Amino acid sequence: MFTQMTFKALEHRGWSERARIYDHYSGRFCRFGIAALIDAARISRGQSTLDVCCGTGEASLAAAARGAIVTGIDFSEEMIAEAKAKGGNVDFQVGDAEALIFDDAAFHRVINNFGTLDLADPDKAIAEAARVLKPGGRYAYTVWRGPDVSPLFRILPEVVSAHGTLDVDLPPAPPLFRFADREEAMGALSAAGFTDITFAGIPATLDFPLAELSDFFHHAFVRSTMVLERQEPAARARIEEALGESFQPFTENGIVHLPLPALVVSATRA
Template sequence: MIGTDICEAMVVEAGAKGLAAEFQIGDAEALSFPDASFDRVVCNFGLYHLPDPDRAIMEAARVLKPGGRYAFTTWCGPEVSPLFRIIPAAVRTHGTPDVGLPEAPPPFRLANRMESVRVMRDAGFEDVAFVDITSVLECPIDEVIGFLEQGTVRMTMVLRAQALEPRRRIEQEIRDRLSEYAEDGVVRLPMPAIVASGRSK
């Protein structure tokens, strides 16, 4: 089993866990492996962060043997996920979402099943299927802001880029809104996701 990540620190951390796998630095949009190298390829909440997720899906198809399986997970969007509604709304109200982040495709595009089917088929996959994931984020209410500052990517970058006073107001609104999901001081926030999978031709 081989795991790749573009971030060296993540590769080092994964390697330190003593798992029965090899970990190496790699770009999901330009994998270093020969064609038809693997029986299975998995991308766990990674496409969400890539500048060209379609290219990464095509790369997965390239390195799979005929009949191999590919699967990826992706978060569902703000229509069903409170976290992805609350934070952007707080930023728009009290700060600015335009902080010079690198260009990226719409983050929840692949949560649209018709779009995922189209992209997977264009990459050469068939028998595309989906499984719903019912997940819940649990975090003490007084640690929520710390989690958002360390546990996300683009949301973390947006929060850190705000001026001091707007950021204070943003954080307070996030706490207030998330407290609606708290019980006994612990936020329990629905974070639905999907698994999409397909078979290589």
């Protein structure tokens, strides 16, 4: 049963299973945040930079292309293997965002591209980012905005609730959109010793064939896939049919053009 595993263990298993297909699914929309992330962190040539939750390494490689000296860490050995296979001048390592192995004040910059959503203890990870940053160093993360503005994150729970149940045997998880909330983000960052906190929107649109909707949801996400897999077969069939209907207003010529707004949040280590 899922409840016998921790949230962290389930996230680790889910992303490890997706490592080889990550770039085709999740990576297609996580790339939206990379340029904004690197700009917000003010990454430039010669700066030591840590990419936390680096996945298959796209943000790490982009930072290295700016001339930074980059280390990328991820808790999944499979993700790190995929990142290393891309080559590039990045030191990729298996590592835990909530217990970094690096010395205090080791980096000029720390970045996290949509990885905060997958952490069991994001406050601890933010505190660790502050610890390994040099005074005056810059931290930046990207995060999806919530159901108040994002059709994807509004439609999915509504459809599941209407045709199945959200009450499945999953372990407790941190609030998905907590760090897209300005008050929550400022509180957590300030508590970790950050100042000069800034927020900027990232407009993005996710395009995919409507016919591949079920395949996309199964492979692109971990949390939602766990919920869908715990539905009764008949309920899951109804959910998938209703999702297709719900995405029709965003579909043209068989292609879904789904707004997927995000935020980049950045701050300076005091």
